[in-house]
Amino acid sequence: MQALPVAADQFVATTKKTVVETDKGKLLGSVDDGVYSYLGVPYARADRFMPAEEVKPWQGIRPAVTYGENCFIPQMTGVAGDELFNPHRYMPMSENCQFLNVWTPGIKDRKKRPVMVWIHGGGYTNGSGIELTSYDGHNLSKTGDVVVVTLNHRLNVLGFLDLSAYGDKYKNSGNASITDLVAALKWVNQNIEVFGGDPNNVTIFGQSGGGYKVRALMGTPAARGLFEKAIVQSGSRLDSTTDKASSAKVAELTLANLGLKPEEVDKLASVDYYALLAASDKALKDAPSQGARDARYAPVADGTYIPENPVGSRWVDQAKDIPLMVGDTLNEFETVITRKVGDLVADNKNGWNNAKASAKLKERFGDKGEAVGKAFLAAYPEKTLADAYFVDTRYRVGAIRDLDLKAKQDGAPVYSYMFAYESPVLDGIAMSWHCSELPYVFANAGLVKTATGGGKEALALSRKMSQAWVNFARTGKPSAKGLPEWPAYTTDKPATMVFDTKPRVAIDLDRKVMQATGAL
Known part of the structure; x- marks a missing residue:
């Protein structure tokens, strides 16, 4: 069923004209200046350190007219020095932060537009899908006749603390953030057609830390086939992954900094976020003196979820056919x-x-x-x-x-x-x-x-x-x-x-x- 037409100069959010149905339930978005937007859409859920899982279906119609919570980052203590040149936007933060935003020129119209999935910067520690005013997808969608998606994903200690040495349940904790990104791409592939997008023509693009994440996804088997093209903007400075030995040392020191024994690892699930972050930050500083070659928050080339550094001495084979x-x-x-x-x-x-x-x-x-x-x-x-x-x-x-x-x-x-x-x-x-x-x-x-x-x-x-x-x-x-x-x-x-x-x-x-x- 094709959506009813809307005058280009109106802002409309109505059950008659801006509702779409995803695989988990109905969303009520808005349309303004000819572009539909669906904001704060939940694409996944996850317990602390656990891989992303599908959200449960909801009943009725879920409003999607405001952004969702951002993922936890270190507390801000002042205005950014580059605020004039890189104006920011902030929202309340939460561990339940797996939300995405969609802008599209048309819904339910079978146009199969290219889909551009934006992965935000901020290294692996900061940022969000809406952090910079520049990230707003309205104009790109309108002028380019494309579907634009931006998203949040877990960061810093919640996204990259590698606890795999402490039990199989934590085997992917060092790549929890990447499981979020994969889950978002799966959501796109499963749902973007109703937003007028082509699930077989998805481009991921990201800047700075977002560029690192794009490179990481190009070597992540779970992401294979979920996107067709990639763009790395100012994102080639560092390796897109860290090594297993370094991530293991950081986890060991984090537990010690919190006064926890290895067998008490499950207690990390209830530690206050900022206490956990402080313990992990200290571990990052101390780990190099204890043999860690590359101690930082980053995806882990663990030999399984990410088999090797996606672009080390070579680009991995998985990346060969990706423009x-x-x-x-x-x-x-x-x-x-x-x-x-x-x-x-x-x-x-x-x-x-x-x-x-x-x-x-x-x-x-x-x-x-x-x-x-x-x-x-x-x-x-x-x-x-x-x-x-x-x-x-x-x-x-x-x-x-x-x-x-x-x-x-x-x-x-x-x-x-x-x-x-x-x-x-x-x-x-x-x-x-x-x-x-x-x-x-x-x-x-x-x-x-x-x-x-x-x-x-x-x-x-x-x-x-x-x-x-x-x-x-x-x-x-x-x-x-x-x-x-x-x-x-x-x-x-x-x-x-x-x-x-x-x-x-x-x-x-x-x-x-x-x-x-x-x-x-």
Whole structure:
């Protein structure tokens, strides 16, 4: 049965026009500006440290017009330093946080639109599916004619404490968070058709920690066949998994920090969250001195649920036939994320002459400064010598590694991008910071004006980028009106799309820059 038409300028939430039926029960959503939204939809449930399970069916109609609770994260003690550039949204937190949100241009219309499932950033410790205003899926769904899904999943100690040494019931506790993500993808496959989506054309995409999670899912057997394409945005800095020995040591020390014996492991289920988090955080700090090679909150390459690091010395075979896009921002953590906005304003790089820029390069890179400057200007002739001082040397190195390995796999194509657009906000001090591409990808350049300025140039770039992401989701090849042809990244021709005022394609864009800095 096709849904009744709704005037595009109305906000409507009514049982006559916005109810859909999922495999667990009916949902009442809303429609605004031609886009239907279903918020706070429960996709799974789980006891502490246990794998995600299906939710129980409900009777009647469940309202889906407000976001669900976020997953527990460390307590906030102040306003984020990057709040102007990455405006946040927060909700109450709970351990029962497995909720997702859906935006779609049509329901029950059998259109089989591409489905884009967003996995949020925040490392493996923080964040939510709605944390950044940029994550709002309304505009991307409307302009791209796609179904957009965002979601919450367990984080930090609740998502990654590996208790498998203490009994078979805990065998997947180190990957509890990943079982949530798999459960969400299963929900999508089982239910997205009623939201006008194609369960056989699902793209997962994520930024920063979300990019790590995308890579992890590409090597998780339980996720095989639940998505067809993947996008990793600023998510290649660290391994997407940690090792079994390190995770076991963290669990051992966490128990000890709480005064619990191994046989008392079940008592962890009732420990206050913040006490548990403090004990585990201390364990992470102490574990390296006791032999842990990679002590952190992260999925565990345990040999079973995740058999091996999805992209270590190679991409695992499971990833071979998955088209992939990998990219970064030019400056990542080198500007407003780690530096005080006032300092950047007081000493704006756009006022530096070449002599000062050279001195600053020497300050950061020592004797390599001159070589870094030359390599940078060769790679980015549209930039200035001052821009070279703020170039990212951490994330891009990992991206080059991931791109090279995927190209060598000789399977589905891989595409590379670099977001290098300088926001005009505060006289350009933020440049292309970590998360700066998100408003453009989500077609939200006009929504998040404190980040983009909201001018014609930003809006034009947003149209191109969001369309490229949508077309990748639709066909496996990124393209957009106004962009040059975007070739795949190959071993003999490693092409990268540079998103700037005038997008361009470069070959082997910044390998020599990374080599000059000593990072590669």
